[in-house]
Amino acid sequence: MTSRGDELPREEPASPDDAACGLLATDAKGLILAANRTFCDWVGVDKSDLVRRRRIQDLLTMGGRIFHQTHWLPLLQMQGSVSEVKLEVRHRAGTVLPMIFNAVRRERGGAVVHDLALFIARDRDVYERELVASREELRILVHEATRMQEEAKDRALFAEQMVGIVSHDLRNPLSAIHLGLIALSRSELTSNQIRVLGRVSRSTERAHRLIADLLDFTAARIGRGLSVSFKSIDLHGVVAEALEELASAYPDRRITHVQEGEGGCHADPDRLSQLLGNLVSNAIAYGDPGRDIVVTSRREDDGRAAVEVHNFGSPIPADSLPLLFQPMVRGNPGGAARSVGLGLYIVSKIAEAHGGEVSATSSAAEGTKFTVRLPSRQ
Numbered sequence: 001m002t003s004r005g006d007e008l009p010r011e012e013p014a015s016p017d018d019a020a021c022g023l024l025a026t027d028a029k030g031l032i033l034a035a036n037r038t039f040c041d042w043v044g045v046d047k048s049d050l051v052r053r054r055r056i057q058d059l060l061t062m063g064g065r066i067f068h069q070t071h072w073l074p075l076l077q078m079q080g081s082v083s084e085v086k087l088e089v090r091h092r093a094g095t096v097l098p099m100i101f102n103a104v105r106r107e108r109g110g111a112v113v114h115d116l117a118l119f120i121a122r123d124r125d126v127y128e129r130e131l132v133a134s135r136e137e138l139r140i141l142v143h144e145a146t147r148m149q150e151e152a153k154d155r156a157l158f159a160e161q162m163v164g165i166v167s168h169d170l171r172n173p174l175s176a177i178h179l180g181l182i183a184l185s186r187s188e189l190t191s192n193q194i195r196v197l198g199r200v201s202r203s204t205e206r207a208h209r210l211i212a213d214l215l216d217f218t219a220a221r222i223g224r225g226l227s228v229s230f231k232s233i234d235l236h237g238v239v240a241e242a243l244e245e246l247a248s249a250y251p252d253r254r255i256t257h258v259q260e261g262e263g264g265c266h267a268d269p270d271r272l273s274q275l276l277g278n279l280v281s282n283a284i285a286y287g288d289p290g291r292d293i294v295v296t297s298r299r300e301d302d303g304r305a306a307v308e309v310h311n312f313g314s315p316i317p318a319d320s321l322p323l324l325f326q327p328m329v330r331g332n333p334g335g336a337a338r339s340v341g342l343g344l345y346i347v348s349k350i351a352e353a354h355g356g357e358v359s360a361t362s363s364a365a366e367g368t369k370f371t372v373r374l375p376s377r378q
Contacts, residue, residue, distance in 0.1 A: 022099070022118035027111065030055040030068070039118060044092035056116070061088045061096060076105045076114060086121055098122060177204050205249060212274070213342040216349065226346075226353040228268040235272075235305050236263035239297040242273040246280050253284055253293065260298035265305035267354055267374055272307070275350045278343035279309040279370050287311030287368070303376035304356075310369045316362035324360055347372065 016023050022039030026032050035050045043059060057068045064087040075082050082103045088096045100119045105112060181201050189197065216226055236259045243257050276295070283293045288311070296308040316324070325348035327341065344358075347370070351358045356374035 022116075024056065024116040024118065026056050026114045026116065028073075028114070030057050030073075030114075032056060033113065042091075042097060042120065043089060059089050061090060064088055072103075076103060080105045089118075213278075213346050216342075216346050226271070226349050228271050228350075228353045230266050230268060232264065232266055233269050233272075234263045235265045235267070235297050235299070235307070238267075238269045238272050239276060239295060239307060242276045243280070243295060245273075246277060250280075250284055253289065255280065256292050256294045258294060258296040260296060262299045263297065265299070265374065265376070267305065271350045271353070275347050275372060276307060276309070278347050279307075279372075282343050282370075283309055283311035283368070287313040300373070305374045305376070306371060308369060308371045310367055312367040315364045316360070316368060321360055321362065325358065344370075 017037035019036055019038055022042055023034075023036040024032060024039060025034040031052065032050050032054055033052065035047055037047070040047050040050065045054075057065045060068060067085075067087065072082060072085070082101065085101045087099060087101055089099050091097055098121045100121045102117045104115050106115060107113070177200075181197055181204065185194075185197055185201075239259075240257055243255055247255055280293060280295065287293060291312045294310045296306075296310070298306050298308075300306050325344050327345040348358050351372050351374070354374045356372060358370065358372045360368070360370050362368040
């Protein structure tokens with residue numbers, strides 16, 4: 001227990017005039033019936049100039065007046081109260097005070113009265129303005145990023161289309177060169193001239209293959225995809241014929257063909273020859289020139305047709321294997337000068353056009369192996 005001397009002093013309750021918030025009472029139309037000193041001090045107006053002389057909406061900005069008319073009064077009539085509405089109140093000096101309004105609709109003496117409690121909300125106003133500014137800044141940044149992304153897409157599409165156009169137009173002069181080489185080869189030539197013609201012929205063939213890859217790359221990237229024409233074929237025969245042509249193009253390399261099981265399948269023979277040419281060229285570019293390249297054609301137990309190209313040489317780094325079939329990517333920089341890095345990308349797109357897949361494994365002990373599997377088709 002406390003002694004009488006320890007009792008806390010009794011204080012009179014604070015007058016509404018000295019409340020920590022603004023207090024107002026208005027009639028149903030907004031006419032101010034009562035106002036405490038706190039509110040009067042905030043707006044710089046004497047109580048005598050407010051009570052029964054001004055309406056609450058007269059103290060608001062234009063936006064606040066519209067809100068009062070279209071939302072405030074209807075809400076009070078429907079639900080009897082309004083909570084935490086931020087409006088701007090004009091000070092006598094012309095400045096603007098952000099305030100939070102709370103109101104309750106009551107009946108006193110047979111008349112409708114609106115009791116209001118108001119709080120200055122400068123910190124909240126600053127926060128909201130900063131939030132709006134941040135959102136606008138973010139909107140501008142997103143718009144700019146979207147614009148730049150669209151421009152990058154347009155540039156990429158234009159570049160791919162130009163590759164296709166230029167590659168297509170280069171075919172005609174190369175074909176003329178090739179026909180000229182054939183005509184010259186039928187003439188009586190010296191051994192030196194024959195060697196020169198051979199080099200020119202091989203360069204022309206490489207240019208043809210590069211143009212074919214560029215055209216296919218353009219078709220795949222722009223969205224049409226690679227076209228395939230399915231036929232019933234003998235897989236072993238198609239692979240053997242393609243390897244015969246490759247052997248003449250690379251006379252100094254040994255390419256071995258292994259056939260396993262049945263060879264019947266449903267595929268595009270020209271596309272398979274192109275696929276095989278890219279895989280064998282890749283093996284020649286990066287493989288050990290002193291060891292054979294082994295090409296295996298087979299039907300697997302699940303009925304799928306498979307073509308496998310195996311060579312020995314420097315292994316492909318493990319972190320490069322998942323990226324091999326992307327355009328402009330090489331697994332080993334050793335042959336970088338020999339291609340533009342489209343061969344394996346075209347291989348993957350040919351397999352994809354057949355509904356199949358291509359995979360790669362590589363190690364120093366087992367060598368590098370690319371395997372293409374095509375689904376069984378009737």
